[in-house]
Amino acid sequence: MADEDPRYRETPAEKAALVTAALLLIVLGVVVGVPLLNWIVGPAFVITVVLLTAPLFRRIMRGYGE
Amino acid sequence: MSWAAHELESYFIQKHTKTRVSYLAILLGCFLPDLFTKLPVYGFTIGDFTLRASDPAQYHRGWPGVGFTHSLMFGVVAAGLVLWRTRSRAWSLGLLLGCRAHVLTDCFDSVGTMLFFPFTTQRYSTGTWAYASQQGRYGDASAYYSSLGGVWDFLWLLLAISGYSVFSKKYFFSTVVPSDPAWGWLQRTFGLSPLAMLTLYRSYFLYGGCRVIAWFVWSRWFDDAPLDWSWGGPFWVDKVHSPTTAVGDFLLNTAAGLLGLTVTLWLGWRLAAHRWWRQAADRSPPDQSAG
Numbered sequence: 001m002a003d004e005d006p007r008y009r010e011t012p013a014e015k016a017a018l019v020t021a022a023l024l025l026i027v028l029g030v031v032v033g034v035p036l037l038n039w040i041v042g043p044a045f046v047i048t049v050v051l052l053t054a055p056l057f058r059r060i061m062r063g064y065g066e
Numbered sequence: 067m068s069w070a071a072h073e074l075e076s077y078f079i080q081k082h083t084k085t086r087v088s089y090l091a092i093l094l095g096c097f098l099p100d101l102f103t104k105l106p107v108y109g110f111t112i113g114d115f116t117l118r119a120s121d122p123a124q125y126h127r128g129w130p131g132v133g134f135t136h137s138l139m140f141g142v143v144a145a146g147l148v149l150w151r152t153r154s155r156a157w158s159l160g161l162l163l164g165c166r167a168h169v170l171t172d173c174f175d176s177v178g179t180m181l182f183f184p185f186t187t188q189r190y191s192t193g194t195w196a197y198a199s200q201q202g203r204y205g206d207a208s209a210y211y212s213s214l215g216g217v218w219d220f221l222w223l224l225l226a227i228s229g230y231s232v233f234s235k236k237y238f239f240s241t242v243v244p245s246d247p248a249w250g251w252l253q254r255t256f257g258l259s260p261l262a263m264l265t266l267y268r269s270y271f272l273y274g275g276c277r278v279i280a281w282f283v284w285s286r287w288f289d290d291a292p293l294d295w296s297w298g299g300p301f302w303v304d305k306v307h308s309p310t311t312a313v314g315d316f317l318l319n320t321a322a323g324l325l326g327l328t329v330t331l332w333l334g335w336r337l338a339a340h341r342w343w344r345q346a347a348d349r350s351p352p353d354q355s356a357g
Contacts, residue, residue, distance in 0.1 A: 029280025
């Protein structure tokens with residue numbers, strides 16, 4: 001089954017990173033201001049947050065798993 | 067329609083196009099009509115220099131102005147140029163679909179778009195919500211997210227979420243990447259990891275969805291803008307209308323526009339585009355190693 005292919009498996013750390021990026025986007029969008037988070041900076045912000053926090057969450061979750 | 071919703075519609079089109087199409091081209095197509103023209107609509111200032119259209123609605127959607135970017139022909143020309151230069155069906159089709167979606171969904175505000183430009187400057191508008199770009203970025207957002215425009219955005223968000231499988235890793239690596247050699251190029255050129263590519267693909271959904279929520283919350287609780295979900299609202303904004311046309315003139319303009327568009331498309335296809343399209347089919351399949 002393709003779903004069991006490890007390449008296609010979503011890890012909890014990746015999901016947590018996506019949720020973090022979404023929450024930050026909403027909070028920053030409401031509180032800090034809007035023109036800053038434009039259609040280039042906004043998605044770049046999402047990518048940066050996910051790439052930075054996914055390994056962090058992976059490490060934290062591995063720590064809990066042990 | 068808001069940029070956030072234009073971002074969300076790209077995923078919907080990608081999911082429901084039953085042929086090979088580039089997601090990146092759809093996204094670019096969804097942006098293209100506003101890409102080089104929206105900045106002077108809201109205006110910006112650097113030092114003593116200020117760039118702002120004196121009549122934002124006329125500049126943005128009219129002629130004279132840059133309203134030609136919101137016509138059906140604009141997407142055709144953009145797609146034709148891409149097909150000519152790259153011989154890529156996936157990119158050409160993606161651009162065409164993206165541009166068309168943008169132009170058609172912008173018909174819902176009170177100014178509308180010149181769908182059949184250059185054959186007619188007749189604007190097509192349902193007047194569902196007020197066009198208020200002349201109020202500046204914040205004023206426009208406040209009016210939009212207090213009107214049926216905000217409802218429309220949430221509808222696009224729901225439509226995107228309802229097709230949640232397009233955001234899965236499996237869909238990205240088995241459908242999106244193989245349809246578009248640009249992903250392989252991005253991977254090779256910038257050394258992007260699979261996670262970075264996947265996040266890039268998802269980022270416009272996340273960004274668009276969160277912007278819809280953030281703008282709505284901001285309008286309600288930070289700007290205190292009253293909600294008005296009546297047709298053509300909100301009542302409290304000084305909205306711009308498209309020029310009124312008599313029914314006879316409207317029908318005549320539409321007939322001229324349809325005829326001009328059909329003849330031009332037929333001629334363009336017969337003279338050149340069909341050859342480029344066939345040559346594109348002869349090309350080898352795109353790099354599928356990105357996944």
